[in-house]
Amino acid sequence: MDFTNLRIFLDSLIEKSIPGVDMTVYIDHKPVFRHGAGMRDREKGLPIEGNETYFGYSVTKLFTCVCALTLFEKGEFLMTDPVGEYLEEFGDMLVKETDDKGNERVRPARRQMTVRDLFTMSAGLDYDLKTPEILQAVRDTNGEAPTREIVRAIAKRPLSFDPGERWQYSLCHDVLGALVEVISGMRFETYMKKTIFEPLGMKSSAMHITDHLRARMASQYENVNGDVRLIDKSALYVLGPKYDSGGAGLITTVDDYIRLADALASGGIGLTGERILSRQSIDLMRTNHLNDIQMKDFNWIQMRGYGYGLGVRTMVDRSQGSLSPVGEFGWGGAAGAYVLIDPERKLSAYFAEHMKNSLEPYVHPRLRNILYACLEA
Numbered sequence: 001m002d003f004t005n006l007r008i009f010l011d012s013l014i015e016k017s018i019p020g021v022d023m024t025v026y027i028d029h030k031p032v033f034r035h036g037a038g039m040r041d042r043e044k045g046l047p048i049e050g051n052e053t054y055f056g057y058s059v060t061k062l063f064t065c066v067c068a069l070t071l072f073e074k075g076e077f078l079m080t081d082p083v084g085e086y087l088e089e090f091g092d093m094l095v096k097e098t099d100d101k102g103n104e105r106v107r108p109a110r111r112q113m114t115v116r117d118l119f120t121m122s123a124g125l126d127y128d129l130k131t132p133e134i135l136q137a138v139r140d141t142n143g144e145a146p147t148r149e150i151v152r153a154i155a156k157r158p159l160s161f162d163p164g165e166r167w168q169y170s171l172c173h174d175v176l177g178a179l180v181e182v183i184s185g186m187r188f189e190t191y192m193k194k195t196i197f198e199p200l201g202m203k204s205s206a207m208h209i210t211d212h213l214r215a216r217m218a219s220q221y222e223n224v225n226g227d228v229r230l231i232d233k234s235a236l237y238v239l240g241p242k243y244d245s246g247g248a249g250l251i252t253t254v255d256d257y258i259r260l261a262d263a264l265a266s267g268g269i270g271l272t273g274e275r276i277l278s279r280q281s282i283d284l285m286r287t288n289h290l291n292d293i294q295m296k297d298f299n300w301i302q303m304r305g306y307g308y309g310l311g312v313r314t315m316v317d318r319s320q321g322s323l324s325p326v327g328e329f330g331w332g333g334a335a336g337a338y339v340l341i342d343p344e345r346k347l348s349a350y351f352a353e354h355m356k357n358s359l360e361p362y363v364h365p366r367l368r369n370i371l372y373a374c375l376e377a
Contacts, residue, residue, distance in 0.1 A: 002377035056250035057333035064246035065311030079116035089155035096158035124159030125170035145240030177246025199274035261348035323372035
């Protein structure tokens with residue numbers, strides 16, 4: 001293994017106006033690569049040190065799906081169960097549609113939303129956290145926004161399509177977090193802590209910012225048409241102190257996140273020796289669950305060659321230009337985070353930056369291909 005080209009590529013990202021980057025690679029519980037470049041605070045000239053905290057944004061979804069799968073393994077639900085059996089507000093959903101003349105109407109959904117629909121982003125939900133119903137729920141709870149109240153507000157909006165009909169990136173995993181909360185009988189944040197953070201020894205991860213985590217947080221930036229601007233250290237997807245966002249609530253470090261990725265790459269067993277998930281559940285997670293119609297919606301540039309499993313991209317067609325094998329899986333985050341997991345090689349990688357509107361279509365596929373080439377060097 002020679003990671004020279006990966007190190008060179010990470011350094012080159014600073015020249016593309018990404019303020020700072022950090023990446024680690026593990027094989028079979030052992031770190032084989034670590035490199036950081038650029039600044040954790042560009043304005044103060046403070047370099048990346050490797051212990052920074054970041055908003056994970058959508059890489060939270062991997063944690064949420066793992067939490068839910070631990071309940072699935074205990075027989076607490078089936079994938080085919082209607083969501084309304086657990087979250088009654090989803091029992092009788094409406095669908096909004098537009099006719100040939102542009103007239104909008106709502107009608108009853110043709111079938112019930114299932115738990116599988118939540119996992120696979122095919123439930124018909126959207127990603128609008130500023131609906132009148134959600135904003136009213138935040139006001140009614142004095143800004144605390146408990147998870148269950150927000151999810152009830154989500155259910156008040158008509159669906160974009162009938163459950164199972166299409167794929168659409170959405171608040172599905174926020175609702176899945178509420179499902180975990182109801183089935184487990186404990187707050188979602190608490191269940192994640194007991195199920196993942198504590199068994200894997202993740203001491204710098206949480207669902208809500210603390211003074212300690214904020215003090216170590218890398219400055220957050222936003223790319224606006226090439227102009228990279230400093231923004232505040234907040235996550236708009238977290239609506240209040242009691243909203244445990246299953247889709248985007250995680251605060252973590254590179255050294256912490258790799259502990260989950262390494263466990264999933266190693267048959268579900270972590271660095272601590274604790275098992276968090278079975279190999280069979282991991283294989284189910286990285287199976288493509290989209291049909292041909294749904295695959296047409298899963299068309300992001302950086303996802304060429306991938307299908308979508310239970311909350312993750314999963315490689316299905318290497319002919320689109322991938323050096324990773326079929327079955328490699330993971331996800332990304334709004335500020336540039338990227339996780340890659342390959343159970344065949346027991347390989348895992350985690351890349352962090354803290355710039356919203358990141359250069360994801362450029363960075364992530366290149367990171368993947370350079371990494372796999374380095375493994376053979």
